Amino acid sequence: MAGPDDDAIDPDELRAEQRDRWERSADGWRASAERFNAATMPVSRWLVDAIDPQPGERVLELAAGIGETGFLAAELLQPGGTLVSSDGAEAMLAHARARAEQLGLRNVEFKPIDLEWIDAGTAEFDGVICRWGYMFALDRDAALRETRRVLRPGGRLALATWTEPDRNPWAMVTRRALYDAGLIGDLTLPPPSPFDLASPQLLTELLEDAGFADVRWDEVELRFPSASVEELFEETKNRSPAFDDVVSALDARQLADLMERIAEQAAPYAQPGGGYLLPGVALVAAADA
Numbered sequence: 001m002a003g004p005d006d007d008a009i010d011p012d013e014l015r016a017e018q019r020d021r022w023e024r025s026a027d028g029w030r031a032s033a034e035r036f037n038a039a040t041m042p043v044s045r046w047l048v049d050a051i052d053p054q055p056g057e058r059v060l061e062l063a064a065g066i067g068e069t070g071f072l073a074a075e076l077l078q079p080g081g082t083l084v085s086s087d088g089a090e091a092m093l094a095h096a097r098a099r100a101e102q103l104g105l106r107n108v109e110f111k112p113i114d115l116e117w118i119d120a121g122t123a124e125f126d127g128v129i130c131r132w133g134y135m136f137a138l139d140r141d142a143a144l145r146e147t148r149r150v151l152r153p154g155g156r157l158a159l160a161t162w163t164e165p166d167r168n169p170w171a172m173v174t175r176r177a178l179y180d181a182g183l184i185g186d187l188t189l190p191p192p193s194p195f196d197l198a199s200p201q202l203l204t205e206l207l208e209d210a211g212f213a214d215v216r217w218d219e220v221e222l223r224f225p226s227a228s229v230e231e232l233f234e235e236t237k238n239r240s241p242a243f244d245d246v247v248s249a250l251d252a253r254q255l256a257d258l259m260e261r262i263a264e265q266a267a268p269y270a271q272p273g274g275g276y277l278l279p280g281v282a283l284v285a286a287a288d289a
């Protein structure tokens with residue numbers, strides 16, 4: 001007999017699909033790493049300051065991607081401390097490992113870890129850092145409860161999400177262009193999306209329900225420079241598996257049309273000297289276990 005949930009996506013299938021997308025986008029994240037990290041450094045600094053890493057401590061970075069935020073903390077853990085840099089995608093970890101070697105970091109361990117099932121001991125860490133990761137966990141309660149479990153009593157968590165889509169043209173200009181071109185039917189990104197934890201109230205509630213205390217949050221304004229529409233297109237393609245899936249299937253005429261629409265959407269952010277400066281606002285939060 002047909003039931004109301006027959007069309008519901010199986011969560012395990014969705015998890016596998018998401019993991020595959022992240023695996024495929026790791027090279028793109030590496031390719032645009034320098035520019036993305038420069039633009040997002042104020043968030044990384046907020047997060048590292050919030051966990052206040054001390055020599056000898058053990059810190060876990062979750063959903064680390066290619067690892068840059070945690071590497072800032074790693075230096076402060078010396079001497080004697082260790083950063084465990086983790087991600088659900090092996091290809092991201094491979095880039096993180098190579099980058100740590102390049103930076104000459106010797107106190108970093110790498111481990112594949114899923115946000116919802118954190119493969120680490122209870123109370124193993126003094127701090128956890130997670131930049132733009134929790135929104136991608138299908139069960140966010142589980143991810144935050146797991147995070148608290150691996151923190152020692154009084155251990156510190158710092159995390160970043162994004163505020164609402166309208167406050168993040170850096171991500172929405174290209175999505176609006178896809179919509180204008182009729183290439184997607186809905187402007188709202190399907191869950192799990194970068195904007196799923198945009199409300200400080202919801203985030204605070206989730207953290208408190210997971211047992212965290214002294215939750216504080218803030219907003220950090222960012223600016224993403226792009227020299228041209230082509231660069232904006234390439235960078236989005238590099239970083240967003242969903243965008244890449246859509247544009248990879250386009251023919252030359254559709255692609256040309258899309259570029260025009262990106263130019264229209266980006267026009268309000270054009271700079272007098274050329275290029276664009278796209279704004280964004282991150283939501284950052286810290287709490288104690």
Ligand SMILES: C[S@@+](CC[C@H](N)C(=O)[O-])C[C@H]1O[C@@H](n2cnc3c(N)ncnc32)[C@H](O)[C@@H]1O
Nearest residue numbers: 022063064065087088089113114115131132136
């Ligand atoms: C938006 S990227 C952020 C990467 C990095 N933290 C940064 O700020 O540059 C999201 C990262 O979360 C990872 N991720 C997504 N779902 C995950 C999960 N369930 N468990 C662990 N990592 C996950 C992806 O592989 C990807 O590296």
